Amino acid sequence: MxxxxxxxxxxxxxxxxxAMLGAGYTMTFGIIGLVNFAHGEIFMAGAFAAYFALHxxxxxxxxxxVLGILGAIAIxxxxxxxxxxxxxxxxxxxxxxxxxxxxxxxxxxxxxLFTDRAKPFSMPAFLKGAYLIGDLFIFKxxxxxxxxxxxVGALLMYLVKKTKTGIAMRAMSYDxxxxxSMGINTEKIIIITFIIASALAGVAAIMWGVxxxxxxxxxxxxxxxxxxxxxxxGGLGNVFGAIVGGLILGIGETLxxxxxxxxxxxxxxxxxxxxxxxxxxxxxxxxxxxxxx
Amino acid sequence: MRVREGFTAVARYPIGIGLVVLVLFLLDRxxxxxxxxxxxxxxxxxxxxxxxNITNGxxxxxSIGHGGIMLxxxxxxxxxxxxxxxxxxxxxxxxxxxILNVQxxxxxxxxxxxxVGSIVGILLALPALRLRGIYFILVTLGFxxxxxxxxxxxxxxxxxxxxLRQFPLYTNVWWxxxxxxxxIYIALRLRKSYIGRAFIAIGRDQELAEHMxxxxxxxxxxxxxxxxxxxxxxxxxxxxxILNLFPNAFSLALVFHVVTMIVIGGMGSVSGAVIGAAIxxxxxxxxxxxxxxxxxxxxxxxHLFGLTTLLLAVVLILILILxxxxxxGEGEFSLQGLRKRLSRSKAE
Amino acid sequence: xxGDNNQRExxxxxxxxxxxxxFGGLQAVxxxxxxxxxxxxxxxxxxxxxxxxxxxxxxxxxxxxxxGRVVFKGINITAQSPNRVTKLGIARTFQKIxxxxxxxxIDAMKTAFYLQKPYNVLDVLFQTPKYGREERxxxxxxxxxxxxxxxxxxxxDLGSDLPYGLQRRVGIARALALSPELLLLDEPTSGLNTVExxxxxxxxxxxxxxxxxxxxxxxxxxxxxMDKGIxxxxxxxxxxxxxxxxxxxxxxxxxxxxxxYLGAGVA
Ligand SMILES: Nc1ncnc2c1ncn2[C@@H]1O[C@H](COP(=O)(O)OP(=O)(O)OP(=O)(O)O)[C@@H](O)[C@H]1O
Ligand SMILES: [Mg+2]
Numbered sequence: 001m002x003x004x005x006x007x008x009x010x011x012x013x014x015x016x017x018x019a020m021l022g023a024g025y026t027m028t029f030g031i032i033g034l035v036n037f038a039h040g041e042i043f044m045a046g047a048f049a050a051y052f053a054l055h056x057x058x059x060x061x062x063x064x065x066v067l068g069i070l071g072a073i074a075i076x077x078x079x080x081x082x083x084x085x086x087x088x089x090x091x092x093x094x095x096x097x098x099x100x101x102x103x104x105x106x107x108x109x110x111x112x113l114f115t116d117r118a119k120p121f122s123m124p125a126f127l128k129g130a131y132l133i134g135d136l137f138i139f140k141x142x143x144x145x146x147x148x149x150x151x152v153g154a155l156l157m158y159l160v161k162k163t164k165t166g167i168a169m170r171a172m173s174y175d176x177x178x179x180x181s182m183g184i185n186t187e188k189i190i191i192i193t194f195i196i197a198s199a200l201a202g203v204a205a206i207m208w209g210v211x212x213x214x215x216x217x218x219x220x221x222x223x224x225x226x227x228x229x230x231x232x233x234g235g236l237g238n239v240f241g242a243i244v245g246g247l248i249l250g251i252g253e254t255l256x257x258x259x260x261x262x263x264x265x266x267x268x269x270x271x272x273x274x275x276x277x278x279x280x281x282x283x284x285x286x287x288x289x290x291x292x293x
Numbered sequence: 294m295r296v297r298e299g300f301t302a303v304a305r306y307p308i309g310i311g312l313v314v315l316v317l318f319l320l321d322r323x324x325x326x327x328x329x330x331x332x333x334x335x336x337x338x339x340x341x342x343x344x345x346n347i348t349n350g351x352x353x354x355x356s357i358g359h360g361g362i363m364l365x366x367x368x369x370x371x372x373x374x375x376x377x378x379x380x381x382x383x384x385x386x387x388x389x390x391x392i393l394n395v396q397x398x399x400x401x402x403x404x405x406x407x408x409v410g411s412i413v414g415i416l417l418a419l420p421a422l423r424l425r426g427i428y429f430i431l432v433t434l435g436f437x438x439x440x441x442x443x444x445x446x447x448x449x450x451x452x453x454x455x456x457l458r459q460f461p462l463y464t465n466v467w468w469x470x471x472x473x474x475x476x477i478y479i480a481l482r483l484r485k486s487y488i489g490r491a492f493i494a495i496g497r498d499q500e501l502a503e504h505m506x507x508x509x510x511x512x513x514x515x516x517x518x519x520x521x522x523x524x525x526x527x528x529x530x531x532x533x534x535i536l537n538l539f540p541n542a543f544s545l546a547l548v549f550h551v552v553t554m555i556v557i558g559g560m561g562s563v564s565g566a567v568i569g570a571a572i573x574x575x576x577x578x579x580x581x582x583x584x585x586x587x588x589x590x591x592x593x594x595x596h597l598f599g600l601t602t603l604l605l606a607v608v609l610i611l612i613l614i615l616x617x618x619x620x621x622g623e624g625e626f627s628l629q630g631l632r633k634r635l636s637r638s639k640a641e
Numbered sequence: 642x643x644g645d646n647n648q649r650e651x652x653x654x655x656x657x658x659x660x661x662x663x664f665g666g667l668q669a670v671x672x673x674x675x676x677x678x679x680x681x682x683x684x685x686x687x688x689x690x691x692x693x694x695x696x697x698x699x700x701x702x703x704x705x706x707x708x709g710r711v712v713f714k715g716i717n718i719t720a721q722s723p724n725r726v727t728k729l730g731i732a733r734t735f736q737k738i739x740x741x742x743x744x745x746x747i748d749a750m751k752t753a754f755y756l757q758k759p760y761n762v763l764d765v766l767f768q769t770p771k772y773g774r775e776e777r778x779x780x781x782x783x784x785x786x787x788x789x790x791x792x793x794x795x796x797x798d799l800g801s802d803l804p805y806g807l808q809r810r811v812g813i814a815r816a817l818a819l820s821p822e823l824l825l826l827d828e829p830t831s832g833l834n835t836v837e838x839x840x841x842x843x844x845x846x847x848x849x850x851x852x853x854x855x856x857x858x859x860x861x862x863x864x865x866x867m868d869k870g871i872x873x874x875x876x877x878x879x880x881x882x883x884x885x886x887x888x889x890x891x892x893x894x895x896x897x898x899x900x901x902y903l904g905a906g907v908a
Pocket of ligand 2: 693694695736827
């Protein structure tokens with residue numbers, strides 16, 4: 001039992017990362033109909049920006065975190081500019097191919113520039129260590145990640161549900177032409193959506209660095225698929241659903257691995273796909289109804 | 294006119310085949326090693342692109358899981374074509390004796406791998422065919438990742454990430470181009486029959502197709518089965534040319550290359566797929582020495598692994614922006630069409 | 642069953658009983674029944690959103706009903722897949738025009754002859770004389786249809802490039818290529834001007850005789866059906882349910898029909 005709970009706690013970090021990524025994913029999909037496969041590279045770029053700030057420039061952690069988020073936003077806007085805006089309105093397949101190309105292109109560029117070797121990402125002193133409660137280790141970093149998740153998640157929900165921008169976003173998700181005719185500046189909303197989604201990827205990147213202590217150029221490949229599945233679980237287009245879906249998936253995956261015989265540990269990727277198949281066959285609309293779309 | 298038609302119908306094939314055989318024979322004899330390999334890679338890429346076009350271009354089942362199919366077919370064939378001593382003594386695979394102690398010739402290996410690829414493809418397709426659009430893409434993407442992961446994590450059967458080596462050099466001009474012409478022929482013929490029209494109708498408008506009496510599931514399975522059969526064979530040819538097989542050999546990056554071929558050539562066009570294969574093969578080989586680093590005036594230019602992929606990504610995006618229909622659109626290259634176009638431009 | 646056989650001989654070609662369909666909370670079709678005699682041309686009218694198109698979807702199996710039965714030539718086809726229903730002899734056109742993107746009219750027609758399958762894969766791969774013969778015949782037949790609809794000269798144009806009225810014709814030609822016994826026409830005249838409408842109505846009557854069809858003709862514009870008096874009988878739908886059925890003259894008097902239309906107009 002202790003082992004089970006301990007593993008669940010370990011899964012929380014991974015789950016939070018997926019939740020942040022999934023929320024960004026689901027927003028771009030819900031609002032502008034793009035499944036942005038380059039989201040993982042936006043996330044990776046955020047991690048690199050923070051890494052350079054922290055380890056090359058020697059800046060304090062807080063500044064590095066902000067720079068990480070800004071780095072993610074920069075790459076996100078770049079993706080919007082080169083791989084989305086020029087082909088907007090073309091079919092879903094075209095949008096997919098361009099974002100797929102952007103994803104592979106950016107990843108390859110980073111591998112060429114910085115290799116694919118793991119780079120250390122040291123966390124600040126105040127996040128090191130753990131509390132021992134009974135037999136359970138509760139790491140300080142886990143607590144921090146959860147706090148960040150809750151705060152960012154709440155801000156995001158507030159933004160989508162209560163602010164003018166959020167209402168405009170939801171109008172666009174129903175029908176962008178009508179939204180435009182109602183006087184909503186769709187260009188602006190698209191940019192804002194990209195900024196927010198990328199910022200969330202940046203937050204996820206910092207979470208990743210803190211949780212695992214190292215980053216690499218290909219780090220965006222797996223989580224982005226997982227995060228997409230998380231948003232499918234939560235109902236594509238539903239921000240809250242994506243966050244819950246991310247947590248479920250992250251914790252579930254950690255548990256799956258924890259109980260897998262050691263020689264099969266490499267099959268962990270299978271887990272998310274099993275979940276996805278079940279979801280798609282049993283309840284394709286996901287757990288929650290879409291609220292952005 | 295009638296006489297000529299009769300003449301072409303009877304004589305077209307033997308003459309055509311004879312010419313092709315002659316050209317292949319001459320090329321096989323005269324091309325130096327590097328160019329021959331290039332020519333073979335072009336052929337293999339042609340097989341891959343033309344078969345991917347059946348699902349992605351015609352039936353609008355946009356798969357990026359074909360790399361997983363190549364792995365399935367590739368490993369299935371490899372386990373039978375590897376020399377016995379390599380399987381038993383050098384890497385010590387844990388396989389039943391009837392696999393371990395045999396080494397089979399190429400044709401049965403190709404057929405076996407093709408059938409395995411096809412079966413795996415259809416197994417993948419069955420649940421996936423309920424899905425549309427982005428969900429379908431996603432499942433095929435996951436399939437590719439899973440296959441790589443399985444190949445890496447079952448060392449007893451696949452030798453894991455260490456991969457397999459010491460393959461017999463089975464692949465040659467005859468196999469590659471024989472099969473390439475076969476795929477092209479089949480694709481072009483199907484296109485002009487109710488079968489190909491059914492594929493394309495499904496790709497354009499599934500609901501309408503259904504209301505024309507087309508059984509969606511059946512035709513999607515046909516499309517997937519056919520496409521994956523030849524894709525797996527392409528993978529096997531690749532393995533027996535490069536002479537090694539690693540789980541990562543047929544990863545998403547490879548699928549990305551093949552997708553680029555059909556987008557450049559024009560999705561839906563068989564001739565486009567061939568042209569795309571030629572362009573990408575050439576492109577890749579031209580850049581290969583740069584990727585691996587070279588010397589200019591005694592200065593060592595460092596290697597730039599990934600340059601090809603990076604440039605391809607750029608090219609792909611540019612094409613989709615500037616000429617989304619690719620080189621051929623959805624049309625086919627034909628002498629008649631060319632003649633028509635020439636006479637038209639002459640008339641003007 | 643002998644009873645079934647009997648029914649096939651004498652009974653109506655299409656019999657719908659107690660069909661229900663809801664989308665979420667919305668009851669699109671409510672206890673809908675209809676009986677169509679062989680060779681009959683029945684109008685199905687009703688204001689926007691009455692559920693006419695949904696009835697077609699339920700007949701072809703594109704949507705599955707929540708309850709009710711659809712019997713065609715004595716065969717229960719309820720909730721069968723569209724391709725099977727089509728094979729049995731029901732063809733339809735679509736309210737929203739559907740043209741295969743980037744495909745020539747002639748090729749679209751050939752595609753529509755799918756059900757004929759006059760040769761098999763081997764004939765294709767070995768290019769047997771049979772294949773050549775049948776393909777040529779297919780092409781001729783396709784052209785014949787296009788000629789009948791007066792669009793043979795556009796055979797090599799892309800379907801989506803044709804003007805609206807001609808696209809409607811392609812849609813009907815495509816449906817006829819399936820050699821149906823029952824033809825479901827979903828607002829074939831919508832978007833057409835009066836001249837085009839008149840022409841199309843002529844065509845419909847002509848094909849009905851020529852191919853021996855039974856037809857259900859959906860319209861939401863009551864005047865098209867009323868003024869021409871082409872229908873043997875007319876079913877009026879409102880909010881998913883049949884409110885009345887009768888001949889043109891009978892309906893013109895009927896308060897409920899006028900109310901349904903006016904009510905919908907005001908709302
Ligand atoms: N797939 C669907 N999902 C949800 N609601 C639907 C769907 N199809 C139709 N409806 C609803 O069912 C009702 C009946 O629609 P239907 O298209 O059958 O009407 P109609 O009589 O054909 O109208 P029109 O004259 O506008 O074509 C409408 O309120 C429509 O919004
Ligand atoms: Mg309708």
